[in-house]
Amino acid sequence: MNWHVVFDNLALFLWGDGTRTTGLLLTVELFITSLGLGLVMAIPLSLLRVSSNPLLRTPVWLFTYLFRGTPLLVQIYIIYFGLAEISWIRSSWAWTYLREAYICAWLAIGLNTAAYTIEILAGCIQKTFHGEIEAARAMGMSRWTQMRHIILPGAMRRAIPAYSNEVVLTLHCTALASSITLLDLAGVGRSISMRYASPYEAYIAALVLYAVFTGLVFLLFRLAESKWLAYLRPRSTHP
Amino acid sequence: MLYGYADSILAGALVTIKVGVFSFAVALALGLLVANAKLSKHRWLAWPATAFTSVMRSAPDFVWLLFLYYGGQTALNLLGQRMGFQAIDIDAFAASVIILGVIYSAYLAETFRGAFLAVDKGQAESAQAFGFNRLQVQMHIVVPQMMRFALPGISNNWLVMLKATAITSMVSLNELIFLSRSAGKATGHGLELLIVAALIYLLLSTVSVVALRFIAAHYAAGSKEITL
Numbered sequence: 001m002n003w004h005v006v007f008d009n010l011a012l013f014l015w016g017d018g019t020r021t022t023g024l025l026l027t028v029e030l031f032i033t034s035l036g037l038g039l040v041m042a043i044p045l046s047l048l049r050v051s052s053n054p055l056l057r058t059p060v061w062l063f064t065y066l067f068r069g070t071p072l073l074v075q076i077y078i079i080y081f082g083l084a085e086i087s088w089i090r091s092s093w094a095w096t097y098l099r100e101a102y103i104c105a106w107l108a109i110g111l112n113t114a115a116y117t118i119e120i121l122a123g124c125i126q127k128t129f130h131g132e133i134e135a136a137r138a139m140g141m142s143r144w145t146q147m148r149h150i151i152l153p154g155a156m157r158r159a160i161p162a163y164s165n166e167v168v169l170t171l172h173c174t175a176l177a178s179s180i181t182l183l184d185l186a187g188v189g190r191s192i193s194m195r196y197a198s199p200y201e202a203y204i205a206a207l208v209l210y211a212v213f214t215g216l217v218f219l220l221f222r223l224a225e226s227k228w229l230a231y232l233r234p235r236s237t238h239p
Numbered sequence: 240m241l242y243g244y245a246d247s248i249l250a251g252a253l254v255t256i257k258v259g260v261f262s263f264a265v266a267l268a269l270g271l272l273v274a275n276a277k278l279s280k281h282r283w284l285a286w287p288a289t290a291f292t293s294v295m296r297s298a299p300d301f302v303w304l305l306f307l308y309y310g311g312q313t314a315l316n317l318l319g320q321r322m323g324f325q326a327i328d329i330d331a332f333a334a335s336v337i338i339l340g341v342i343y344s345a346y347l348a349e350t351f352r353g354a355f356l357a358v359d360k361g362q363a364e365s366a367q368a369f370g371f372n373r374l375q376v377q378m379h380i381v382v383p384q385m386m387r388f389a390l391p392g393i394s395n396n397w398l399v400m401l402k403a404t405a406i407t408s409m410v411s412l413n414e415l416i417f418l419s420r421s422a423g424k425a426t427g428h429g430l431e432l433l434i435v436a437a438l439i440y441l442l443l444s445t446v447s448v449v450a451l452r453f454i455a456a457h458y459a460a461g462s463k464e465i466t467l
Binding site: 083174175178200203210211 | 298306441
């Protein structure tokens with residue numbers, strides 16, 4: 001194996017070539033902005049998802065059903081290739097953004113992770129122990145106060161283990177951005193392996209960088225769990 | 240219908256179903272083996288199995304697919320040159336089935352491992368006391384009970400893998416996405432054709448969810464769900 005293939009292009013693998021962001025840095029960027037979009041959407045929409053009013057509940061259910069029932073690759077293609085075929089979109093203000101591959105990948109991955117996060121959070125909200133809500137009501141809390149101080153903080157803590165899986169999945173999903181010309185970590189791996197006509201070094205480098213990144217995310221979540229879920233740990237028998 | 244591409248898209252959907260079912264069969268069989276290896280007392284079995292599941296799950300399935308597909312093809316070509324036979328072009332379908340199966344066996348092994356650990360130890364011990372041999376204990380006592388714990392994970396993995404078959408379009412397998420995308424390029428109606436492909440996936444996922452609910456009910460026989 002000829003590792004010069006990787007070391008000669010190390011900058012491309014890690015951050016870019018001076019004119020554009022590529023490789024690991026682009027993957028990190030896409031990962032963080034998509035997670036952000038997902039989380040910002042998921043917190044209010046998960047509340048609507050568990051609403052007793054079907055007019056509020058059903059549209060959110062439909063959104064998660066559509067995004068969880070189809071592959072991310074199709075979602076990326078529909079947003080990147082499909083929307084470009086609609087003439088009124090091409091002539092609208094949105095076109096300045098939607099013709100950018102990065103925006104399309106961000107939108108698809110963000111909406112996708114939002115759908116999964118809504119279901120995780122909604123599940124945890126529904127599993128709130130009813131005694132907590134009764135106690136909150138007995139304290140005279142309004143519904144909004146209950147939501148802010150009792151239901152959401154508890155549900156978000158209990159969602160951490162399932163959410164950590166979703167976060168790792170989202171990181172791995174970002175690799176599909178390379179299908180629409182983006183040079184993220186997977187994209188750099190593909191382009192370098194093609195340029196040197198050698199599939200090993202470039203892909204192994206990409207795999208190792210993904211593994212390190214995944215390990216780091218995993219570690220952060222273990223730390224978060226030990227901090228915010230400490231109250232759920234079994235009580236130690238030897239205090 | 241569908242600008243003359245209805246047959247092509249239907250054929251793609253069939254390939255997608257085939258890749259999904261076959262690679263899931265590979266993943267189930269291999270996952271069961273790896274889970275048993277992980278739980279083995281022998282360190283030379285447990286350690287490589289654990290390394291395999293950790294390494295596989297640490298990077299995207301898409302990058303693994305590209306690496307194993309093109310790496311495998313290159314390795315075969317080099318081997319051909321060395322040994323003096325004609326280079327073999329690997330079949331995209333067979334290769335996709337095997338590679339997806341191997342990748343997802345790592346995820347299933349984790350599911351099976353947890354499910355095996357959830358079965359009460361006394362069950363296997365009492366079966367042994369009744370004179371069952373080790374294979375009988377596994378087949379008749381442990382595996383049927385393990386399945387109930389494993390099913391939620393298996394269902395989840397199936398739904399994830401069914402959608403992951405889409406990435407095989409990137410190694411030019413003629414499946415649903417690949418064919419609807421090329422039909423879209425040829426006709427200029429990419430949006431409609433991609434939406435049709437998405438709806439077919441939606442149908443497959445929905446049918447799977449319903450079917451899996453029936454299977455879960457079968458394995459839940461004799462157990463009761465606790466409601467507070």
